[in-house]
Amino acid sequence: MVKDLAKWAKEKGVRYFMISYTDLFGGQRAKLVPTQAIGEMAADGAGFAGFATWLDLTPAHPDLMAVPDPDSVIQLPWKKDVAWVAARATMEGKPVEQAPRNVLEKLIAEAESEGLRVKTGVEPEFFILNPEGTACSDIYDTAEKPCYDQQAVMRRYDVISEICDYMLEMGWEPYQNDHEDAIGQFEMNWKYDDVLATADKHSFFKFMTKSVAEKHGFRATFMPKPFQGLTGSGCHAHISVWSLDGKKNAFADNSKELGLSEQGVHFLGGIMKHASALAAITNPTVNSYKRINAPRTSSGATWAPNSVTWTGNNRTHMVRVPGPGRFELRLPDGAANPYLLQAVILAAGLDGIRSKADPGRRYDIDMYQDGHKVKGAPKLPLNLLDALREYDKDKTLKAMMGEEFSNAYTKLKLREWNSFVSHFSRWEHENTLDI
Secondary structure: OOOOHHHHHHHHOOOEEEEEEEOOOOOEEEEEEEHHHHHHHHHHOEEEOHHHOOOOOOOOOOOEEEEEOHHHOEEOOOOOOEEEEEEEEEEOOEEOOOOHHHHHHHHHHHHHHOOOEEEEEEEEEEEEEOOOOOOEOOOOOOOOOOOOOHHHHHHOHHHHHHHHHHHHHHOOOEEEEEEOOOOOEEEEEEOOEEHHHHHHHHHHHHHHHHHHHHHOOOEEEOOOOOOOOOOOOEEEEEEEEEOOOOOOEOOEOOOOHHHEOHHHHHHHHHHHHOHHHHHHHHOOOHHHHHHHOOOOOOOOOOOOOOEOOEEOOOOOOOEEEEEOOEEEEOOOEOOOOHHHHHHHHHHHHHHHHHOOOOOOOEOOOOHHHHHHHOOOOOEOOOOHHHHHHHHHHOHHHHHHHOHHHHHHHHHHHHHHHHHHHOOOOHHHHHHHOOO
């Protein structure tokens, strides 16, 4: 744990710090600060005009001060004289309650007050495209079933291995990398951690992946569904809850169904209870709903859910329990805000534990083949507007996430939806011109 950023910088040969915070839309905002000034910034923060980013602020608001969290600092492996550090957003000495990292830290404190330490791992999928973002960067990546294609992953070895080498260097314990189910699509995995550490790593991973891809002349995107007919990019989250000392997995109980303890079942129940509202956070863009409500893709399956169901080790459901003591939420996509993703998991799960929520019936069928036979399981929202309406109706989840955050998020996301529906599309001309 780093206590003194100036001293750490001198030891590491760091000349500049990127003091970074993430806004409501997942945009990473930063100021490049010389090491000579980091002492003052560590105390008071770097100043931003919050209205200039995606936060519900006005030009008249005071400066948003981004106060670096020394525990999060990372020396850029590809540019050693620069370090990235996540920041806490404050205004006039008080936390900005709508700021995503602050929302997560508040929920972590709530969990800890109940003796719970939540750990998660994420599985971010992304595409490596040409610089214009219009096509796959690899002209030979054309297989009908491209998942795990060893030739394709080796043709992008320079990019993937460089990112993995950096994760090894940073001590993230990466353990596998692969070509995913769409042409040009990849996934990289590293070890799970406490939710705040996972969110910081997830945020840095997106920055690092884009930076390395650009260095090699490509463009990396975490857009949920960049191409019609191809599998979209998910960001599955693996969730477990531990004792505060991190030694006992509170979700693990081999005497129970699927090895999931009563507390784990209630946490899962909270996820199921709030699933439709959850989607507004885990699937935060207009494009997100092209992934979770997609027709069958060219590979034969979307690998994304469209109903609120759970199962054992079966990838066709929204939640699967692949082994004792944890479960996988398959709903989130590549656009999910790293901090809000973890926050909403915590919020729904904590409410599930408090209310002793029942996750409902377990289904073990192939949802892609036989999902039409399931009666009573809610369908996930069809679009962003439906998701935002579900979120707005879910008073408990809104309160858990914080009213200031919830009001700001829904306000800006509704503005985004209105911008989308005011756009005239080619489809309208093709289907309406001759009416």
